[in-house]
Amino acid sequence: METRSRIAVVGATGRAGRHVVDVLRERGHEVVPISRSVGVDVISGAGLEAALAGVECVIDVSSTPSPEQREATEFFTTSARNLQEAGAKAGVRRLVVASIIGIDASVAGYNAAKSAHERAVQDGPVPVRILRAAQFHEFVEELANWGLQGDVCFVPRMRTRLVAARAVAESLVDLATDPEPTAEQVGAPFPEIAGPREENLAEMAKLVLVRRGRDVRIEEVSDPADPDRDLFENGGLLPGPHARLAGPTYADWLDTRA
Numbered sequence: 304m305e306t307r308s309r310i311a312v313v314g315a316t317g318r319a320g321r322h323v324v325d326v327l328r329e330r331g332h333e334v335v336p337i338s339r340s341v342g343v344d345v346i347s348g349a350g351l352e353a354a355l356a357g358v359e360c361v362i363d364v365s366s367t368p369s370p371e372q373r374e375a376t377e378f379f380t381t382s383a384r385n386l387q388e389a390g391a392k393a394g395v396r397r398l399v400v401a402s403i404i405g406i407d408a409s410v411a412g413y414n415a416a417k418s419a420h421e422r423a424v425q426d427g428p429v430p431v432r433i434l435r436a437a438q439f440h441e442f443v444e445e446l447a448n449w450g451l452q453g454d455v456c457f458v459p460r461m462r463t464r465l466v467a468a469r470a471v472a473e474s475l476v477d478l479a480t481d482p483e484p485t486a487e488q489v490g491a492p493f494p495e496i497a498g499p500r501e502e503n504l505a506e507m508a509k510l511v512l513v514r515r516g517r518d519v520r521i522e523e524v525s526d527p528a529d530p531d532r533d534l535f536e537n538g539g540l541l542p543g544p545h546a547r548l549a550g551p552t553y554a555d556w557l558d559t560r561a
């Protein structure tokens with residue numbers, strides 16, 4: 304039985320955040336949910352210091368809906384600075400942050416912003432643990448909906464090992480509550496979490512759209528102007544050998560959500 308801790312979840316209402324809240328509560332921890340919908344804003348800082356009072360650990364799974372590199376970088380670097388400052392004042396002992404597998408090689412868009420996030424959040428007094436995750440099962444439908452144009456759905460060509468947000472949440476909570484890293488773990492690559500097998504994103508988009516009764520043709524998009532194209536298409540977002548691989552597969556997960 305783990306000891307009960309008071310843990311704040313930034314982005315508690317999001318795809319990953321709601322599972323992080325569930326896992327923490329199932330394991331007996333006290334949760335402080337943070338998001339603008341509960342009146343706390345990590346960008347303006349409104350309500351943040353008060354929310355972090357007595358908190359031992361912060362799990363940050365907040366995000367911006369903007370895919371634009373400049374806007375997303377502004378969001379993540381500001382939230383990193385504010386969480387480090389308010390966390391240090393409140394005596395927070397650990398900051399756990401969700402990131403994305405392979406993004407340190409990314410030079411454009413949202414992924415490059417996440418890379419800036421990783422650097423910014425480590426620049427502060429509160430010790431940080433970063434978990435890099437593959438693309439979430441929960442993200443596929445949103446991606447498919449973005450790409451819908453009439454009876455065609457445009458989906459980026461991407462090699463990915465889709466993972467359930469619940470599995471990501473379990474790994475984040477482990478990182479929040481595990482003991483301090485041993486000497487051997489210090490300097491090791493960031494932990495990674497990914498799904499049980501590699502999936503074709505276009506096929507998975509088709510699967511979810513068919514389930515929703517949409518009869519559409521899927522077209523894979525490969526944009527030569529995207530400087531991260533090789534990374535997406537040639538396995539740059541796939542996990543390393545040290546990754547934790549966790550089910551269910553996308554199809555099994557979809558079945559449970561019918």
Ligand SMILES: NC(=O)c1ccc[n+]([C@@H]2O[C@H](COP(=O)([O-])OP(=O)(O)OC[C@H]3O[C@@H](n4cnc5c(N)ncnc54)[C@H](OP(=O)(O)O)[C@@H]3O)[C@@H](O)[C@H]2O)c1
Pocket residue numbers: 313314315316317318319320337338339340341343344345346347363364365366367368401402403404417436437438439440442
């Ligand atoms: N989605 C994926 O496939 C994926 C894959 C790997 C890693 N990740 C990473 O995992 C993390 C979570 O992603 P997600 O997809 O779960 O995010 P999400 O569903 O978009 O949720 C974002 C959360 O952030 C909160 N938020 C936004 N602006 C805020 C602000 N100013 N102050 C406080 N809270 C704010 C939102 O609540 P309010 O709107 O109420 O404020 C919401 O709870 C991100 O860091 C992402 O990069 C995601």
